[in-house]
Structure formats: structure tokens, C-alpha cells
Amino acid sequence: MYKVILSVWLLILAAASGAQQLPELKTVLDSQKGQAVIDIPKGRYLLNNAQYGAYQFTDLVNVEIRGNGSEIVCNSQELAFRFFNCTGIKISGFSVDYDPLCFTQGSIVAMDSTRTWFEVEIDPGYPVDHVRNDRVQFYDPVTRELKRNSITTGAGHYTSFDKVATNRFRLVKNAAWVANEKIGDLVVLDVVSSKTNPAAHAIQLEQCTRATVEDVTVYGSNSFSFFERNCSETHYNRCKVDRGPVQPGMAPRLRSSNADGIHSSLAGKGPLVENCEVKHSGDDCIIVCGRSFPLCRIDTAARAIYVLSREGNPVFNTGDTLQHVLYSAVKSGKVRIVSAAAFVPGAAEQDAVISKYPNLLFKTSYTKGVRIVLETLPDSIAVGDIVYNDNHTGKGFVIRNNKVGHNRSRGILIKSSNGAVYSNEITGTAMNAILVAPELHWMGGGFADNVTISNNTISECMFEKTNKGMPPGVLSVFCANGQLQVPPAGAFGNIGIYGNKISKSPLPGLVFTSVRSLSQQNNEVTEDPGNTREHGKNFGAIFDGPVWEKNNSY
Structure with missing residues (x-):
């Protein structure tokens, strides 16, 4: 028995140090600077961002970067690749992972009878250093999915967070809140870089035009997996955000990125996101916003x-x-x-x-x-x-034929206009499957006009513990102003909702508020008896039917 345990731990230790033995990607990329095609021979590489920071591509025009199925491992929980002021580039064919990971996980092994504190023991092979309670999530030990009727917590939920043993942490609550946690539940916590103020995200595009990101997989990130800011006409095709592989002897991963999967901010013309899989992220799956x-x-x-x-x-x-x-x-x-x-x-x-x-x-x-x-x-x-x-909200976006979900927040979040969301499969979002909202408490922008949402298949969403101040509805077009009131028609304009199917989720399935010129037809909501929540009750939401509306015009 001792030999078996020792062998497992040797495998885990070898995996933990494996990234340091890989060939460095920087050498491969540096040798091809100035070329129209940058080829990465298929292999497994170290991106030594601990020493050099993110690898940066600047002012490229019509350059193609081919990964050829390579695996790229970062050794610091910070930005991997930054593309700045590039035009017509194509990035394809590789995966990005982190060693050490950007999160750690374990199980609740102790708590007091009044649930004022609990202790988490970290699973073998997962990080035990630089652990933070910035995003604490609870998972069902049987399904290994986010726990139903629970919540995601952050540092503000706790008065103290202490390492009480080599692989054990105690979290003391700041109030009598309940995430319906219990002994045996699985818990995920953030892991941060040893650097001060490390750059966020995994792959970042800034001020880029007509970039194509194709067949790129991200298995982890300290924040967003794909982040674009002030870009135009980005095309994401067959990209993937999901839980990565593990070494023998390790429990399967519970999370992918620590925050959003694909996040488009301030785009001149919005992205085309198609044929992608964005799952198990720590926050929203796909978002277009200003x-x-x-x-x-x-x-x-x-x-x-x-x-x-x-x-x-x-x-x-x-x-x-x-x-x-x-x-x-x-x-x-x-x-x-x-x-x-x-x-x-x-x-x-x-x-x-x-x-x-x-x-x-x-x-x-x-x-x-x-x-x-x-x-x-x-x-x-x-x-x-x-x-x-109004020139930088991602107008003209298209989000189609994607599979998203199994995350703590929204599947698709829209704060933009002149776009379409159609033929997506959305499963297991703790909050709204699709939300169109400016979210003024975030100062998100903008207020949608001319948006069509059609033929999406939605299941098992809105399972988070009731939050009466949260936007209601599985598929929701919703606005609340600074006084937390639903405004009259005119926050949104010309919204069409057609042919969407919603099942295994609480009522109301569809929510529309504050829309001038709303059109809806052929949507199907299948009631899930006994599955009730009161999200949005503070705004007057009603939960006894498939649709709730307020202050719309047709």
C-alpha cells in the first residue's frame, strides 16, 4: 500500500515540475519574427511568463500564427498572449494551460454546528500556496457540478481566511449567510501569481481589426480566457474553454477559467462567435458590452x-x-x-x-x-x-451555434445593439441563460436596440439560491434604473424573441421589460414542477407563468 501511495505522489510531483522541463516557446516565436506565417511545431511548450511576462505581438498585418495542435503551459497565473494593434491576423491550433493552476480545489472536512466557519482540505496535486478566497464556489460531490440552490462567495463574505495546515484552509463567515454547504461538498478557490499585480486574462486582443481566433482552447485563466478590448470584427471559431486534463492520481478539475470565457468590450464592430464551447467558467460564458x-x-x-x-x-x-x-x-x-x-x-x-x-x-x-x-x-x-x-459597444455582433454553460453566472450576456443570438445550446447556468441588460450597478453599456434572439435551446438554468434583486427570467431582456425601478418602454428598442425552447428551469422562462417595439412568437417554456426561485421579486416579477412582462410596447 505504501508503495502505491508513494508512486501516485511521485507522479503528481513530476507533473508539478513538468512545465519547467519543457522547451521554451519564446525561442520558437522569437526566431520567426517578421514572417508572414509563424509555425509552432506540434509539441508541448513552456511559456515562461513568470520570467518574461506575456508574449506580445504588436502591429502585425495579415500574419498567421499556426499552433499545429501544440500544448502551451504557462508557469505563472497571468496573461499568456497579448495582441496589440494587429490587422487581419489569424491565431489557430493550440491550447493554453497553467502549471501551477489558477485555482485549487478540495472538500469541506469540518464546520461548526451553526455554520459560521468551515474548513477545506485541498485535493492531492492541487496548489496549496498563494490560495485566495476571492471566488469561492461550492460543488456537488456526486455530479461534480456547481451545487444547486447555493451561491458563489467572495472575500467580502468572510472575516478571515487562514491556512491551518499544509493542505487545509479555514474560512470564517462575516454573517449568517448560507450557501447550503455541508461536509463533503467540493470547493474551488482562486490561486494567484507570486508577482505583484500580475496581468489579467489568458489571451488578450487590444485595438485589433479582423482578427480570427480558431481552434484555440483555454483550460484556465486568472480572469477571462479570451478578452478583447477596443477591437473590431473579431471572429472566434471552434474555440473552447473547459476543464483541462489532470495527471494520474488527481481528482478531475472542477473549473476552467476563474472568470468569463469570451469577453468582448468596447468593440467598434462586434465579434462573430460561432461553433465554440465555453463551459465551467468562473463567471459569464460569452459577453458583448460597452x-x-x-x-x-x-x-x-x-x-x-x-x-x-x-x-x-x-x-x-x-x-x-x-x-x-x-x-x-x-x-x-x-x-x-x-x-x-x-x-x-x-x-x-x-x-x-x-x-x-x-x-x-x-x-x-x-x-x-x-x-x-x-x-x-x-x-x-x-x-x-x-x-x-455608441461607436464602441460591439454593434453588429453574432453569437451562433455555440455550446455554453455549467457556470456560476450567465450563459450569454448582451449590452449591445444590431446583433443576433441564435441556435445556441445553453445548459446549467446558475443565473440567466441569456440576459440582455445594461446592468447599471456595473455601469455596463449599452442599451440594446435591434437585437434578435432565436432558436436557442436552454435547459437546467437559474438554479442559484434565490436572489430577489437579481434579474428574473431564464431568457431575459431586463432593465432597472438607479432607483431599482423598472423604467418605461424606451430602455430597449426593436427586440425580437423567436423559437426558443426552455426546459428544466424555474418560471418565468421569459422576461421582457422596458422594450419599445417588442416582438415574440413560437417560444416554448416547459414548466419544471417543484423547481421554484424568486429571482427578481424586488422588481415585481411574478412566478406563476412562462412569461413575465412589464412596461413594453408592441
């Missing part, structure tokens, strides 16, 4: 508005079009940008916004600002209104 900004001051004489931001380089280009949204969350007019420059908001300006949005997340991070001069100043504009760059 960014909204609350107004904190208005200079009428100068035709200038001042907005708060929690990011340092928001996208406001001269000549771009701003969409103005009233505080009620109804879209108003559009206006051109003349100029934009940073400014530092004062406490009064910050307080003016926070008082309007008491549920705003990351309030203390809104320390930056932008002064925007406009061609004309809307008559109705006021402090507390929001604006977003």
Missing part, C-alpha cells in the same frame, strides 16, 4: 459634461457618438464628441453620483473622470444621467 459613465457635473456654457470612471483610459474619440440615457434609464438623444480629456473628480462630484446609484459596485474605485465637450448639449441632460460611446 461601458457607461455617470454624469457628475455639467458646464452648459462650454457644452461640456464631466463623467466619473473607474478605469484609466476610457474610449472617447473625437467624432464618436455619445448615447445619452436619462436617469430613469430611458434612452434620450445622441450627440457628437468634440474633445475629451481627463480630470480629477472631487469628493462632492463623487458623492453626487453615489447618492444617485446607492447599489453601484466598486464605489471607491470611481476616482477618475473625463471632461467631454459636445457639439450640442441635450436640453434634458442632468447629473445622474449616463452616457456611453
